[in-house]
Amino acid sequence: MIGxxxxxxxxxxxxxxxLYVVISHGNLLKKxxxxxxxxxxxxLFFISIGKVDGGSAPIVSDDVETYSxxxxxxxxxxxxxxxxxxLAVGLGLAVRIFExxxxxxxxxxxxxxxxx
Amino acid sequence: MTAHLPALQVLVxxxxxxxxxxLRRFRTVTWLVxxxxxxxxxxCAVLLATRVDDGPLHYEMGGWPAPYGIEFVVAGFNxxxxxxxxxxxxxxxxxxxxxxxxxxxxxxxxxxxxxxCLTLTGLLGLTVTGDVFNAFVFLEISSLSTYALIAMGRRxxxxxxxxxxxxxxxxxATFVLIGIGFAYAVTGxxxxxxxxxxxxxxxxxxxxxxxxVFVFVGLAVKMAVxxxxxxxxxxxxxxxxxxxxxxxxxxTKVAIYVFCRFAFTVFGAGLVFTTMPVGEVGLxxxxxxxxxxxxxxxxxxxxxxxxxxxxxxxIGYIVAxxxxxxxxxVSAGYLHVINHAVIKGALFGAAGLLVLRLxxxxxxxxxxxxxxxxxxxxxxxxxxxGLVGVPPTAGFASKWALVSALLDAGAWPVLVAVLxxxxxxxxxxxxIVEAAWFRDPPADLPADQPRAPVSMVAAVWxxxxxxxxFGIDAxxxxxxxxxxxxxxxxxxxx
Numbered sequence: 001m002i003g004x005x006x007x008x009x010x011x012x013x014x015x016x017x018x019l020y021v022v023i024s025h026g027n028l029l030k031k032x033x034x035x036x037x038x039x040x041x042x043x044l045f046f047i048s049i050g051k052v053d054g055g056s057a058p059i060v061s062d063d064v065e066t067y068s069x070x071x072x073x074x075x076x077x078x079x080x081x082x083x084x085x086x087l088a089v090g091l092g093l094a095v096r097i098f099e100x101x102x103x104x105x106x107x108x109x110x111x112x113x114x115x116x
Numbered sequence: 117m118t119a120h121l122p123a124l125q126v127l128v129x130x131x132x133x134x135x136x137x138x139l140r141r142f143r144t145v146t147w148l149v150x151x152x153x154x155x156x157x158x159x160c161a162v163l164l165a166t167r168v169d170d171g172p173l174h175y176e177m178g179g180w181p182a183p184y185g186i187e188f189v190v191a192g193f194n195x196x197x198x199x200x201x202x203x204x205x206x207x208x209x210x211x212x213x214x215x216x217x218x219x220x221x222x223x224x225x226x227x228x229x230x231x232x233c234l235t236l237t238g239l240l241g242l243t244v245t246g247d248v249f250n251a252f253v254f255l256e257i258s259s260l261s262t263y264a265l266i267a268m269g270r271r272x273x274x275x276x277x278x279x280x281x282x283x284x285x286x287x288x289a290t291f292v293l294i295g296i297g298f299a300y301a302v303t304g305x306x307x308x309x310x311x312x313x314x315x316x317x318x319x320x321x322x323x324x325x326x327x328x329v330f331v332f333v334g335l336a337v338k339m340a341v342x343x344x345x346x347x348x349x350x351x352x353x354x355x356x357x358x359x360x361x362x363x364x365x366x367x368t369k370v371a372i373y374v375f376c377r378f379a380f381t382v383f384g385a386g387l388v389f390t391t392m393p394v395g396e397v398g399l400x401x402x403x404x405x406x407x408x409x410x411x412x413x414x415x416x417x418x419x420x421x422x423x424x425x426x427x428x429x430x431i432g433y434i435v436a437x438x439x440x441x442x443x444x445x446v447s448a449g450y451l452h453v454i455n456h457a458v459i460k461g462a463l464f465g466a467a468g469l470l471v472l473r474l475x476x477x478x479x480x481x482x483x484x485x486x487x488x489x490x491x492x493x494x495x496x497x498x499x500x501x502g503l504v505g506v507p508p509t510a511g512f513a514s515k516w517a518l519v520s521a522l523l524d525a526g527a528w529p530v531l532v533a534v535l536x537x538x539x540x541x542x543x544x545x546x547x548i549v550e551a552a553w554f555r556d557p558p559a560d561l562p563a564d565q566p567r568a569p570v571s572m573v574a575a576v577w578x579x580x581x582x583x584x585x586f587g588i589d590a591x592x593x594x595x596x597x598x599x600x601x602x603x604x605x606x607x608x609x610x
Contacts, residue, residue, distance in 0.1 A: 097276060
């Protein structure tokens with residue numbers, strides 16, 4: 001099981017590391033880093049689904065018999081764009097929060113709101 | 117032209133979004149563009165709703181046939197959602213002109229309309245799509261523009277509320293993506309109808325169970341089901357009033373529809389509700405959501421936060437109905453989707469009127485204003501009674517349907533939670549009434565305040581009257597809800 005499916009174990013470990021960073025860190029930028037790690041884990045998971053044993057890159061050529069499945073790669077291209085957009089909005093918000101509060105630590109932000 | 121209605125439903129708002137951005141020098145024009153986008157989606161939704169009686173409509177995007185290309189499907193199960201989203205969008209558009217003008221600075225106002233167009237696109241696309249990966253993309257379109265909209269709230273707290281929603285919302289959407297990945301890995305297809313066909317041969321596949329769990333946990337974040345509701349109160353409480361009116365009425369409802377779509381027409385009721393205990397878990401979480409949401413609403417000091425917590429409880433009612441997986445239960449859930457959208461839209465709109473006049477919606481600031489602002493508070497009381505479920509309001513109609521569905525299924529503990537939550541709703545609506553009518557107004561209240569803009573009052577009262585109408589004559593929403601339940605549970609699905 002582990003021998004043949006080690007990729008999935010690695011990728012889910014990567015996702016969980018990302019998710020743990022999101023939950024455990026109060027720094028907004030570190031949260032975004034964790035979020036990106038988590039998403040990248042999912043992207044790799046999709047791409048590894050599409051890998052065919054002995055398959056070549058899905059570019060049509062006379063020398064190649066087996067191709068890897070191209071569709072997951074195309075899907076992930078879209079998902080990467082979504083991920084980049086999310087990261088951009090997240091960083092934009094972090095910048096606004098820094099400009100407004102002078103900090104990107106979640107606890108400090110909350111403290112500054114309760115003591116006006 | 118009419119053959120392309122399912123595509124136009126989504127493409128017109130999508131095209132209007134960059135138009136708003138290009139015309140950002142002319143603030144009124146950008147508002148008009150959003151209003152036109154909303155009106156066109158309403159026209160499409162009405163036309164589509166009249167056509168689905170003869171059976172579901174399938175639209176092949178770009179002419180690519182169904183299992184390979186992306187398919188849009190319009191059937192009994194999504195026309196009610198299309199109508200709710202587009203009606204609320206029109207009302208929010210009428211409401212937004214003065215509300216956004218007051219709460220958002222002039223430079224950003226065109227961006228609000230751009231993001232509203234994109235949110236509308238995402239929500240409508242999520243509703244009509246028949247492709248699971250396309251659903252993920254539309255989910256992210258609506259979510260990303262929602263984060264930006266919430267961040268434009270008038271207080272600085274809006275920024276952190278938006279950031280927190282971004283983090284938890286993205287985790288939720290990524291969970292949905294993992295689930296889609298599992299489903300794709302075991303079937304090799306992304307088309308919803310095709311998935312449903314191929315999944316029937318896969319009984320007992322563990323990757324499939326994982327797919328169900330990931331998709332539903334991810335959607336639960338977007339639906340704000342207890343205990344994944346933490347983002348909702350701050351997000352709705354801090355967003356600009358026009359935005360919270362639109363989102364509170366439309367966005368969680370679409371996520372609930374997507375849950376139904378996945379549960380009944382992709383994974384199948386047999387797998388989801390018989391093999392896996394999604395129904396039991398849903399009923400448990402729904403009961404907890406009703407109690408926690410209503411109880412938390414009783415302790416809020418800000419009217420918008422109070423309404424947002426009440427939404428958490430009301431989503432519990434809807435989830436309870438759907439989790440029963442009976443025709444009566446799903447129909448009650450849909451009925452409450454419609455009624456709650458109308459009621460909560462009106463209430464958030466009324467809260468926005470208070471923000472416009474008073475600069476805040478804190479309950480303490482409302483003291484004694486019942487006589488100063490009779491129309492606004494009358495709207496709050498009429499729709500507030502709908503939240504409690506007093507006859508003959510719309511809330512009563514859907515709660516009655518839910519209670520009889522729960523009785524049929526013998527779900528007594530949930531029934532107790534519904535009744536307890538209704539009593540708590542009486543308490544929190546009572547607190548607003550108490551503040552507005554039974555407290556003395558502050559002595560330094562200026563005698564002549566500016567009058568509330570007619571457009572905003574008209575938008576709020578349109579929803580109030582609609583909710584009263586749905587309470588007296590529930591045949592229209594009831595018929596839509598029954599058709600939706602029949603399409604989901606029967607063979608007339610996708």
